[in-house]
Amino acid sequence: MHPVFKNALIGTAALLLVTSSSAVAQIGLTSNVATVALTATKSPTLTVSANVATATLASITDNSNANNFTPVSLTTAWNLTAGSSVSLIGWFATPAQALANGTDLIPSSKVEGRVNAAGFSPFTSAAVGGVGVAGGSLQFFSQSVSAGSYFGSRNDQLDLRLNLAGTTTMAGDYTGTLNLQAVVQ
Amino acid sequence: MMRYSRFVLTPVALSVILTLGARELSGQARIISLAATSPADLGLVVTSGAVQTLAGVTDNAVNNFPSPVVIQTTWSVNPGQTNTVNLVAYFAVPAQALVGLTTQIPSSRILGRMTTGIPTTFSAVTQNGIGGAGTAGGSLRLYSVVVNGGNKNSSRTDNLDLQLDLVGFPALPAGVYAGVLNLRVITQ
Numbered sequence: 158m159h160p161v162f163k164n165a166l167i168g169t170a171a172l173l174l175v176t177s178s179s180a181v182a183q184i185g186l187t188s189n190v191a192t193v194a195l196t197a198t199k200s201p202t203l204t205v206s207a208n209v210a211t212a213t214l215a216s217i218t219d220n221s222n223a224n225n226f227t228p229v230s231l232t233t234a235w236n237l238t239a240g241s242s243v244s245l246i247g248w249f250a251t252p253a254q255a256l257a258n259g260t261d262l263i264p265s266s267k268v269e270g271r272v273n274a275a276g277f278s279p280f281t282s283a284a285v286g287g288v289g290v291a292g293g294s295l296q297f298f299s300q301s302v303s304a305g306s307y308f309g310s311r312n313d314q315l316d317l318r319l320n321l322a323g324t325t326t327m328a329g330d331y332t333g334t335l336n337l338q339a340v341v342q
Numbered sequence: 343m344m345r346y347s348r349f350v351l352t353p354v355a356l357s358v359i360l361t362l363g364a365r366e367l368s369g370q371a372r373i374i375s376l377a378a379t380s381p382a383d384l385g386l387v388v389t390s391g392a393v394q395t396l397a398g399v400t401d402n403a404v405n406n407f408p409s410p411v412v413i414q415t416t417w418s419v420n421p422g423q424t425n426t427v428n429l430v431a432y433f434a435v436p437a438q439a440l441v442g443l444t445t446q447i448p449s450s451r452i453l454g455r456m457t458t459g460i461p462t463t464f465s466a467v468t469q470n471g472i473g474g475a476g477t478a479g480g481s482l483r484l485y486s487v488v489v490n491g492g493n494k495n496s497s498r499t500d501n502l503d504l505q506l507d508l509v510g511f512p513a514l515p516a517g518v519y520a521g522v523l524n525l526r527v528i529t530q
Contacts, residue, residue, distance in 0.1 A: 183423040185473045188384035188527035193411050195452075195523055197396040197440055197506055201516040236516045308515040 252293030436480025459485030
């Protein structure tokens with residue numbers, strides 16, 4: 158082979174080799190890694206819901222505690238990050254006027270409640286953890302919670318009655334509002 | 343036709359004479375091939391939205407992260423040696439895109455959209471990696487640009503919108519869920 162052609166061939170081969178090396182290097186080339194920090198926060202929640210908005214007592218019997226309202230199913234749900242207990246409190250805003258029929262009043266001390274067939278108690282307790290009214294409240298339950306149970310719920314049946322032992326009422330419709338509120342302590 | 347042949351043949355004859363003449367003068371010719379390569383370059387910067395905070399997550403709903411992630415990409419590549427420039431978003435561990443105290447949110451629940459790119463509607467970060475960028479099942483190709491002579495040295499700016507899709511996902515325990523979305527450009 159003529160030396161000129163031979164050298165030309167060697168040079169061309171070298172050039173192709175360099176070029177092919179560069180081609181390989183540019184496929185699969187990666188940049189720096191940029192990052193986006195993502196933070197999503199789920200806020201703590203505490204809810205109480207009742208299956209009905211109204212509990213009724215069709216006919217009051219004076220001088221008796223056999224005045225049962227229709228039962229109410231309650232669901233208390235919590236999703237927490239801290240705290241040691243969840244409590245449910247029922248309370249009347251004005252204890253002296255738990256139920257009213259015009260000027261005829263039934264105080265909260267004559268209204269009793271219980272959950273899950275425990276013993277009835279009147280709504281005469283103090284507030285719990287800032288929830289409720291002094292002399293017009295009743296704690297239905299207090300359940301311990303911890304890191305393993307910060308996310309939970311429970312269902313309870315609330316029974317209400319009028320204890321009118323020693324009391325005679327004026328005929329008419331008596332209405333009132335029982336407030337239900339849960340608190341974490 | 344004859345006149346044309348004469349014009350063609352004449353330079354060939356001269357070339358032979360000149361080549362032979364050179365050989366007679368120096369005996370050998372050396373050819374040095376020169377090759378200078380400008381290295382390819384890829385750049386990636388998040389100009390805004392690098393920190394995304396979703397303050398109040400709602401269960402069983404699609405939650406929008408508050409602002410777009412603005413991404414600026416630059417490249418300088420050889421169109422003869424590079425077909426495409428691609429931007430990939432990915433999570434290092436797809437099963438744990440966002441990590442909470444007791445619950446992890448997988449990358450399938452993180453949706454991305456780049457209206458100027460490929461996922462023009464919100465799409466889950468569940469694709470496989472591209473080349474050496476990304477992770478299997480935890481990636482999303484955001485764009486792919488065909489390289490040619492006109493854009494071999496170029497840049498672009500895109501907005502990446504992100505969502506947290508909790509539809510059908512079990513209710514999250516309260517708390518903070520944190521993670522890192524990686525972005526990388528790769529040539530193919």
